[in-house]
Amino acid sequence: MEAGAAGTSAEGTAGPSLDGTAVVVGGGISGLLAAREFARAGVRTTVLEAGDAWGGCVGSHAVAGLTLDSGAESFATRTAAVADLAAELGIADEIVVPNPGGAWVQLPDGPRELPRTGVLGIPASPWDPEVRRSLGLLGSLRASIDAVLPASLGTAAEATSVSALVRRRMGRRVLDRLVAPVVGGVHSADPAVLDVDMVAPGLRAGIRQHGSLAAAVAAQRRGAPSAAAGITATADAAGPAKVQSGGLQKAGSAVAGLRGGMNTLVAALLADLRQRGVTLLSGTRARSVHRTAGGWRVTTDQAAYDAGLLVVAVEGPAAVGLLEEVLPELAALRPDAGPDVSLVTLVVDLPALDRAPRGTGVLVAPQSPGVQAKALTHATAKWAWLADRTGPGRHVLRLSYGRGVAPGGTHGGSPDSRGPGAAAPRSDDELFNAALADASALLAVPVSAGEVAGWDVVRWGGALPFASLGHKQRVEAVRSICAADGTLAVVGGWLSGNGLAAIVADTPRQVRSLLP
Numbered sequence: 001m002e003a004g005a006a007g008t009s010a011e012g013t014a015g016p017s018l019d020g021t022a023v024v025v026g027g028g029i030s031g032l033l034a035a036r037e038f039a040r041a042g043v044r045t046t047v048l049e050a051g052d053a054w055g056g057c058v059g060s061h062a063v064a065g066l067t068l069d070s071g072a073e074s075f076a077t078r079t080a081a082v083a084d085l086a087a088e089l090g091i092a093d094e095i096v097v098p099n100p101g102g103a104w105v106q107l108p109d110g111p112r113e114l115p116r117t118g119v120l121g122i123p124a125s126p127w128d129p130e131v132r133r134s135l136g137l138l139g140s141l142r143a144s145i146d147a148v149l150p151a152s153l154g155t156a157a158e159a160t161s162v163s164a165l166v167r168r169r170m171g172r173r174v175l176d177r178l179v180a181p182v183v184g185g186v187h188s189a190d191p192a193v194l195d196v197d198m199v200a201p202g203l204r205a206g207i208r209q210h211g212s213l214a215a216a217v218a219a220q221r222r223g224a225p226s227a228a229a230g231i232t233a234t235a236d237a238a239g240p241a242k243v244q245s246g247g248l249q250k251a252g253s254a255v256a257g258l259r260g261g262m263n264t265l266v267a268a269l270l271a272d273l274r275q276r277g278v279t280l281l282s283g284t285r286a287r288s289v290h291r292t293a294g295g296w297r298v299t300t301d302q303a304a305y306d307a308g309l310l311v312v313a314v315e316g317p318a319a320v321g322l323l324e325e326v327l328p329e330l331a332a333l334r335p336d337a338g339p340d341v342s343l344v345t346l347v348v349d350l351p352a353l354d355r356a357p358r359g360t361g362v363l364v365a366p367q368s369p370g371v372q373a374k375a376l377t378h379a380t381a382k383w384a385w386l387a388d389r390t391g392p393g394r395h396v397l398r399l400s401y402g403r404g405v406a407p408g409g410t411h412g413g414s415p416d417s418r419g420p421g422a423a424a425p426r427s428d429d430e431l432f433n434a435a436l437a438d439a440s441a442l443l444a445v446p447v448s449a450g451e452v453a454g455w456d457v458v459r460w461g462g463a464l465p466f467a468s469l470g471h472k473q474r475v476e477a478v479r480s481i482c483a484a485d486g487t488l489a490v491v492g493g494w495l496s497g498n499g500l501a502a503i504v505a506d507t508p509r510q511v512r513s514l515l516p
Contacts, residue, residue, distance in 0.1 A: 018294035018308035020044060025286045025298060025322065026313035028056025029500065030492045030507050032269045033085075034311040037511035039276035046305055047278060048298065050285035055266035057460060058500070064347035064454025066389065067261065068396060071343070071460065072500060073379070074098070074257040081505040082265075086258070089268040094259045098382045101359030105134065105181045106368045106442055114178075114363060117221060120200050121182030122166060122174065124218040131178070139173035146170050147212045154213070155204045159470045162191035162199065169213040181363040185375035187467075187498060188339040188402055198467035198475075198497055259385045262500070289322045295487055309487050309514050313507075316494035323490070329481055333474050335494055341402040341460045344373075344435040347453045351393040352445045356381035362442045373399040373438040394453065397443075399435045428457045467498065479510075489514055 022038045024031045027049025038045040053059055057071035075082040086092045105114045115123050115130040123131040126143035135143065146169045154165040162183060166175045175191065183191045187199060196203060206216025258264050273280060288299045295308035312319045316335035324331040360382035363375045379396040380387045386396060432455055439447040475495050482488050489510040493499070496506030 021307040022309040023298050023305045023307040024311045027054045029058050030503055031313035033507040034313055034511050035273055035278050037508045039278050041515050045278045047280050048284045048286050049282045052282050058262050058266050060263035061456050063345050063456045069261040069263050070458045072262050074255040075500040077254045077256050079501055082500050085504050091268050095256050096259050097256045101356050103360055104358045104362045106362050106364045107177055108368050119217045119220050121178040122217050124214055134177050135173050142171035143174050146214055151208050151211050155207050160196050161469050162194045162196045165196050181365040185363040188341050193468050195467045195469050195471045197472045291326055312490045313492050319490050333478050336468055339402050342431055343458045344399045344431050346397045346455045348395050348451045349453055350451050353395045358443050371438050371441055372434045373401055375400045376442050397439050399438055431457050
């Protein structure tokens with residue numbers, strides 16, 4: 001048996017005792033956090049990761065000699081969960097906040113500054129100058145009717161989509177010009193299929209409490225902690241944004257990052273786990289899960305791993321696939337796979353971008369002509385530490401592709417939300433050429449292949465959790481089944497909600513429920 005491993009046996013023979021042992025399936029952020037919680041409680045833990053890299057969507061890649069985030073590039077500061085974790089790992093001094101340039105939105109009739117006082121793009125005031133410039137007079141008038149509508153409108157049903165709530169209370173123009181770009185850029189989804197209670201928890205309750213959607217948004221904004229709350233951050237600047245797996249901004253939510261990138265959090269977690277004696281096995285895919293007399297057996301191509309406690313920390317469909325034989329009631333709760341997202345990173349030598357013509361980035365409204373990307377982040381305009389490393393004239397651009405829609409494109413877009421007849425780029429070369437064209441259009445500065453010092457494509461196949469309508473009820477059912485067992489927890493963004501803040505807050509709580 002490997003040192004620190006939980007009951008490892010190539011022949012499938014359990015170790016002498018499974019008390020105080022755990023196996024974690026999945027080496028993404030959720031899996032690493034689960035292992036840390038076990039180890040802190042003195043539980044001997046083995047983590048099985050199918051791939052070669054740790055951290056899941058919080059990864060890194062090298063482009064033009066720079067080590068850059070290949071997925072998430074910041075964390076929401078609506079809670080102190082990630083900042084507290086960073087402090088525990090000894091990297092709190094590396095927390096930084098983004099430059100204050102703010103994001104833009106590309107609309108069918110041209111670019112506009114994205115309002116900064118919103119949630120999911122929903123404005124706290126329809127009459128803010130940035131909101132009015134995006135909506136026009138009639139759009140702001142329609143949105144202001146929200147204040148006199150009954151609080152029950154959009155809040156009475158058990159589940160409501162983002163689209164239905166916004167359209168009923170503020171109108172189609174708010175949905176199309178503000179909410180759809182944010183939801184598409186951040187969640188890679190059509191707002192018609194997203195459960196508002198999963199992606200904006202407490203918003204509907206806020207309507208009932210404060211009387212309108214705008215008032216609920218304003219209350220959430222007032223209640224959010226500042227980006228540096230409770231931490232000593234090296235503040236390059238302060239600015240509102242929200243970044244999820246593709247690294248795109250969502251105006252109206254505060255974020256922070258880490259100097260060197262969010263991938264440094266994974267490195268710190270791995271160092272902490274190794275110091276605590278956790279066994280970390282990459283290239284080890286779990287093939288099946290079974291009960292044993294003393295707990296659980298996870299079988300891989302190499303060996304069987306037995307433990308008293310089990311945490312499954314993989315994407316929703318894969319998690320259900322592993323567990324449905326031993327817990328058949330989970331089969332009916334299998335979630336939809338998340339959208340396939342491609343992230344194109346360009347490192348360019350282009351001094352014209354020193355002036356940050358579109359702030360920290362651009363979100364793209366569906367039906368915006370001539371643009372295939374759903375969002376662009378101007379990373380060197382957003383993060384001072386990165387600009388310092390690249391120097392003047394060299395810039396890092398991140399463009400994201402892939403946007404899920406409801407069946408038939410119910411929001412009004414074609415299946416890829418980019419206009420009728422548009423074909424989504426597929427190969428790396430196609431994505432590269434699309435990124436050049438899109439960066440040129442979105443930044444209003446020509447970007448040619450000759451100015452590219454390096455580039456890379458990272459693909460996330462269904463890894464971004466997809467909180468479809470009714471998903472909150474699915475989560476409650478899954479958690480109820482696991483709680484009834486008492487030795488099993490299922491964790492990850494598909495249950496906790498998208499984003500590091502949600503995962504870091506939820507995963508330790510689920511693991512603690514298994515401990516004496």
